[in-house]
Amino acid sequence: MTVQKQVGAAALACALVWQLVAGATVSAAGTKLTLSSQETITSGAVMKNYVWATTRGSKDVSVNANVIEVDLTNPNVKIDAMAGTKNQFTKNQSVLGMVKDTGAVAGINGDFYNTQAEGVPEGAQITNGQVMSTPAKISGLYSFAITKTNQPIIDIFDFQGTVTAKDGTAFELGGVNKTFYWDDNGVPLIANGLFLYTSAWAMTQRAVDGTNVPTEALIQNDIVKEIQVDTNVKMAAPADGYILRGSGLAKDFIVKHLKVGDKVTTKYDMIPHDASKTYDWRNFKMLIGGSTLLVDEAKPSYFTRNINDFNGYSPLSRTAVGYSKDQKKAYMITVDRNGDSAGMTLPELQQFMIDAGVWRGMVLDGGGSTQMVSRPLGDVDPKLVNKPQNGNQRAVANGLGVYSTAPKGELKGLILKGQSLLFMNESSTYQFKAYDDYYNPISTDGIVPQWSTSVANGSFKDNVYTPTMPGKTQVIAKSGKGSASMDVEVVGRDQIVSMAFRNGSFSVIEGGDFKLPITVTTRSGATRELPASSATWELSGIKGTITNGVLHVDSAAGSQAAQVIARYDGYSTMVTLPIGQEKVWYDLDHYAVMTTGDKYPAEVISSVNIPQFNGNKNLEITYDFTKGLGTKAAYARLNNGNGAPIEGEPQFITAKVFGDGSFNWVRAEVIDGNGKLNYVSFTENMNWTGWRKVTADVSNLTMPISLKSIYVANPANGQDERAGKGKINIDDISFIYDGQLPALPKNTMKLLVGKKQATLNTKAMTLEQAPTIVKDNTLVPLRFVTEGLGGTVKWDDKERKVTVVRGDKLIDLWIDQADLLINGERVTAEVAPAIMSNVTMVPLRLISEKLGFKVGWDPQNYGISIE
Structure with a gap:
C-alpha cells in the first residue's frame, strides 16, 4: 500500500484502518452446509431451509438459514419491491403485513433505514416499474434490480436531477422521497437541498429533522399550485403531482423563482456509477437498495462500506440478496440469531452465500429487521418463516416480494x-x-x-x-x-419405550377431581399424550372413577395412598399418590372465627346467620341481587375482613355447601404470603340443591395464606341465567395438607445360591426352587422375595406375564423375554425371567434395585442378603 507524503498523520491512521476493514475477506474454515428441507412456494419459487455449520474461535456453531430461490426464466413468477402499508413510505409495517397487503406469496425485508426519522429506505426503490425513491448520495451503496428482460443487476447507481423554473433558473435536485441524511463527509444534505416527494410519501410532513425549517411548493401537472414559506404544504402529494421541499439555498430558489401558476420542469436520472455500464433504470421492473457488496464472481468481495457501522463483525441475524452465474436464479436470503441459531458475521455470510450458489450478492438490512415470509404449499395465507432476532416482527421501511403471475390451473x-x-x-x-x-x-x-x-x-x-x-x-x-x-x-406395545404419568406428585382428597395425563414415547422417538379412552384403568387404595382421564375420588377412608394403573395394549404404568390430610378449620360447633356480613354493590341486600341442621351449627348467607349493576356479591367476612391466618402450607380448601340451584358462583378471597388478594372458586356453576362437598386449589399461592372471606357471586356476564335471590349454607371448612406415602416393611431375608434353605427375618423357610446363577446373573424366586418384602405378585397365564407392585413401583415381566416394564419404562435385562420347577425366577440385581431393595453378597459362601 502506497500513501502520498502530503497525507497528515491523522488521515494516514484513518486510511490504514479503512484499508484493513475494507480489505477483510475472511473465509470461515471447515464450513458445512446441509439442506434440511425444501418446498415449492409457487411455480418458479422454492423455499430452501439450510443449517450452516462452522467453527467460531474454538466453538462449533450452527446457523439456521433460509433461501427463497426464484427462477428468473419462469414467466409465472416475478420479484418486486414492497413498501410499508399499501406500498406507501412512512407507514412502516412487518414483512408479513407487506406480503399480505400486496398479494405476494413470499418476501424478505429490504433496505436500511433511519429508525429515528420517518422510516423510508436509505437507497433507491422501483416498484412495478415506477420510481418510489432514488439513491442516496453516499458512496458504496449497492442496489438489486431486475430489467424488463429479467436480467438481474447488482450495482451502484448515482443520482442526477434538476428543477428548472419558468425563468430558466435551475437548481440541483437532491433526490426523490428522501428523509434527512448526511453524506460521506457528514454534511446534512437536507440543509441546503431541494427534494421531491410523490404520492408514495404518505405523511403530510417531509424530512423533519428539527433543525431545518422547510419551505414547500405543490406542483400539479407541472404547474405550481401552492407555495408555503417556512412551513409545509398541509397535504400529501397528489397522484398527478409532487411537492418540492427546500431549506437554505433551496428555499431561496423556491421563493425567488417559483410562482403560483408557473410551469416547472423537473428531470432526474439514475445512472450506473461505473460509466462503462449501459443499462437504463427506465427499463427496470424493480429495484431495491442495500449496502455493501458481499459476493463477486462467487468469491468474497471487499466491503464497499465500513461494516463496523452495522456490526458486521458480530454474529447477528442477516438479510441478503444475490443471483447465480447464469443469471437465471435470484436468491433471497435470511439467517437467524435466535435460540440455538448463532447468527452470522458478514464474512461468514459471504461464505454461506457462496456455498448456497450466489455468484454476485449484496447485504440488505439485518439484525432485528431480518424477516422472511412464505406461503406454505397449498395454503392461502403466508406465514413467518424465520425466528426474528428480538422475537418480534419489526415494522420496516420496505422489502422484496415474490409474486405469482400464473393463470388459474387444474x-x-x-x-x-x-x-x-x-x-x-x-x-x-x-x-x-x-x-x-x-x-x-x-x-x-x-x-x-x-x-x-x-x-x-x-x-x-x-x-x-x-x-x-x-x-x-x-x-x-x-x-x-x-x-x-x-x-x-x-x-402397539412393542413400539413403546416409555409410558408415564406426567403430572408429578400431589395428594388426592375425597371429592376431588384430578387430571392424569399420560405421555407415550415410541422407539422412533415420537411422543404423544395417550387418549384416556385408549387406556384401561385400575384403582387401588381408594374408591372412585376415571372419566376422560380425570380421577374423581369418592372415598379414601382408611387409606394412606391411591395407586392408579393405566394399561394400553398390555403396556402398563402406575402412579402412587398420597391421600391428603384434612384438618377441619371452621365448623361453628368446635372451631370458628369472627364472621360478619358484607355486600357489593351497595344496592345488594344480604345477611349472615348461624342456623342449625340436625343440631349442627353452620354459616348461612342470604342474598338479593335484583338491584344494582355489574358483578354482585354477598360476603361472609372472616376476622373482621382482615383475614384469618392459616397454618402450614395447605394444598386445597374444602367446604360443605348446601346449594340452592341458583347457578351463582361460590368463591373465597385468599391473601397470599406477598399480601396479594387472590380469588379461588369452589364452583362457578352452583347447579345443585342440598349438601355437597366442594374443593378449591390454593397450592399455587405463596405461603403462608390467610382466608379473608367466603362469598356468593353473580358476575355481570350472564346474570339473566342465574337466580337473583336465594341462600346457601356452609359447614366444615377444611384445609388439605400433603399426605405421606406409607412406609414399606423393613424385613430382611437371606438366601444361598444352590440351596433351598432361606430365612425371612429370623424365621427359617424352605424354597421350592433354590437361587441359581445363569450367565453370571443370580436368579431368585420372585414371589418369595417380593411378598416377603411387602410387595404383591399377580400372574397372567394367558400372556405368561407377572406383575409386581411394591410401594410406588410396578414391574411387568414376561417369561423368557428380556424386556421388562418398570413404572412404564422399558428395560432390557441380561437374562430373561424363567420358570424353574414351576417357580418364576428373575434376575436378582435388576429386580431388587428397581423395587428399592438393598442387596448384599457373600462371595465366600455364595450368600445373598436382601432388605
Whole structure:
C-alpha cells in the first residue's frame, strides 16, 4: 500500500484502518452446509431451509438459514419491491403485513433505514416499474434490480436531477422521497437541498429533522399550485403531482423563482456509477437498495462500506440478496440469531452465500429487521418463516416480494394434515389442502378424495381413520390427478419405550377431581399424550372413577395412598399418590372465627346467620341481587375482613355447601404470603340443591395464606341465567395438607445360591426352587422375595406375564423375554425371567434395585442378603 507524503498523520491512521476493514475477506474454515428441507412456494419459487455449520474461535456453531430461490426464466413468477402499508413510505409495517397487503406469496425485508426519522429506505426503490425513491448520495451503496428482460443487476447507481423554473433558473435536485441524511463527509444534505416527494410519501410532513425549517411548493401537472414559506404544504402529494421541499439555498430558489401558476420542469436520472455500464433504470421492473457488496464472481468481495457501522463483525441475524452465474436464479436470503441459531458475521455470510450458489450478492438490512415470509404449499395465507432476532416482527421501511403471475390451473396435488402417531381404535380426522399446476392453492370445496391406507390395519369413513392393528402405514388421499400420502405410525406395545404419568406428585382428597395425563414415547422417538379412552384403568387404595382421564375420588377412608394403573395394549404404568390430610378449620360447633356480613354493590341486600341442621351449627348467607349493576356479591367476612391466618402450607380448601340451584358462583378471597388478594372458586356453576362437598386449589399461592372471606357471586356476564335471590349454607371448612406415602416393611431375608434353605427375618423357610446363577446373573424366586418384602405378585397365564407392585413401583415381566416394564419404562435385562420347577425366577440385581431393595453378597459362601 502506497500513501502520498502530503497525507497528515491523522488521515494516514484513518486510511490504514479503512484499508484493513475494507480489505477483510475472511473465509470461515471447515464450513458445512446441509439442506434440511425444501418446498415449492409457487411455480418458479422454492423455499430452501439450510443449517450452516462452522467453527467460531474454538466453538462449533450452527446457523439456521433460509433461501427463497426464484427462477428468473419462469414467466409465472416475478420479484418486486414492497413498501410499508399499501406500498406507501412512512407507514412502516412487518414483512408479513407487506406480503399480505400486496398479494405476494413470499418476501424478505429490504433496505436500511433511519429508525429515528420517518422510516423510508436509505437507497433507491422501483416498484412495478415506477420510481418510489432514488439513491442516496453516499458512496458504496449497492442496489438489486431486475430489467424488463429479467436480467438481474447488482450495482451502484448515482443520482442526477434538476428543477428548472419558468425563468430558466435551475437548481440541483437532491433526490426523490428522501428523509434527512448526511453524506460521506457528514454534511446534512437536507440543509441546503431541494427534494421531491410523490404520492408514495404518505405523511403530510417531509424530512423533519428539527433543525431545518422547510419551505414547500405543490406542483400539479407541472404547474405550481401552492407555495408555503417556512412551513409545509398541509397535504400529501397528489397522484398527478409532487411537492418540492427546500431549506437554505433551496428555499431561496423556491421563493425567488417559483410562482403560483408557473410551469416547472423537473428531470432526474439514475445512472450506473461505473460509466462503462449501459443499462437504463427506465427499463427496470424493480429495484431495491442495500449496502455493501458481499459476493463477486462467487468469491468474497471487499466491503464497499465500513461494516463496523452495522456490526458486521458480530454474529447477528442477516438479510441478503444475490443471483447465480447464469443469471437465471435470484436468491433471497435470511439467517437467524435466535435460540440455538448463532447468527452470522458478514464474512461468514459471504461464505454461506457462496456455498448456497450466489455468484454476485449484496447485504440488505439485518439484525432485528431480518424477516422472511412464505406461503406454505397449498395454503392461502403466508406465514413467518424465520425466528426474528428480538422475537418480534419489526415494522420496516420496505422489502422484496415474490409474486405469482400464473393463470388459474387444474388440480395437481393434495397435501394431508393430521396425526402421524395414532393409538389403536383411536379415530382421527385427516384434512387436506389442494394446489394447482402452478403450485398455487385452490379451493377444496367440491373435492371429495378417495381415502385408503397402504397397509390394511384399519378403516376409513369419509376422512376419519380408525386403526385396529399396530404398525406403520401410509394414509393416502386421491382425487383426479391429485394425490398425497403421509406416514402414520399406529402404536402397539412393542413400539413403546416409555409410558408415564406426567403430572408429578400431589395428594388426592375425597371429592376431588384430578387430571392424569399420560405421555407415550415410541422407539422412533415420537411422543404423544395417550387418549384416556385408549387406556384401561385400575384403582387401588381408594374408591372412585376415571372419566376422560380425570380421577374423581369418592372415598379414601382408611387409606394412606391411591395407586392408579393405566394399561394400553398390555403396556402398563402406575402412579402412587398420597391421600391428603384434612384438618377441619371452621365448623361453628368446635372451631370458628369472627364472621360478619358484607355486600357489593351497595344496592345488594344480604345477611349472615348461624342456623342449625340436625343440631349442627353452620354459616348461612342470604342474598338479593335484583338491584344494582355489574358483578354482585354477598360476603361472609372472616376476622373482621382482615383475614384469618392459616397454618402450614395447605394444598386445597374444602367446604360443605348446601346449594340452592341458583347457578351463582361460590368463591373465597385468599391473601397470599406477598399480601396479594387472590380469588379461588369452589364452583362457578352452583347447579345443585342440598349438601355437597366442594374443593378449591390454593397450592399455587405463596405461603403462608390467610382466608379473608367466603362469598356468593353473580358476575355481570350472564346474570339473566342465574337466580337473583336465594341462600346457601356452609359447614366444615377444611384445609388439605400433603399426605405421606406409607412406609414399606423393613424385613430382611437371606438366601444361598444352590440351596433351598432361606430365612425371612429370623424365621427359617424352605424354597421350592433354590437361587441359581445363569450367565453370571443370580436368579431368585420372585414371589418369595417380593411378598416377603411387602410387595404383591399377580400372574397372567394367558400372556405368561407377572406383575409386581411394591410401594410406588410396578414391574411387568414376561417369561423368557428380556424386556421388562418398570413404572412404564422399558428395560432390557441380561437374562430373561424363567420358570424353574414351576417357580418364576428373575434376575436378582435388576429386580431388587428397581423395587428399592438393598442387596448384599457373600462371595465366600455364595450368600445373598436382601432388605
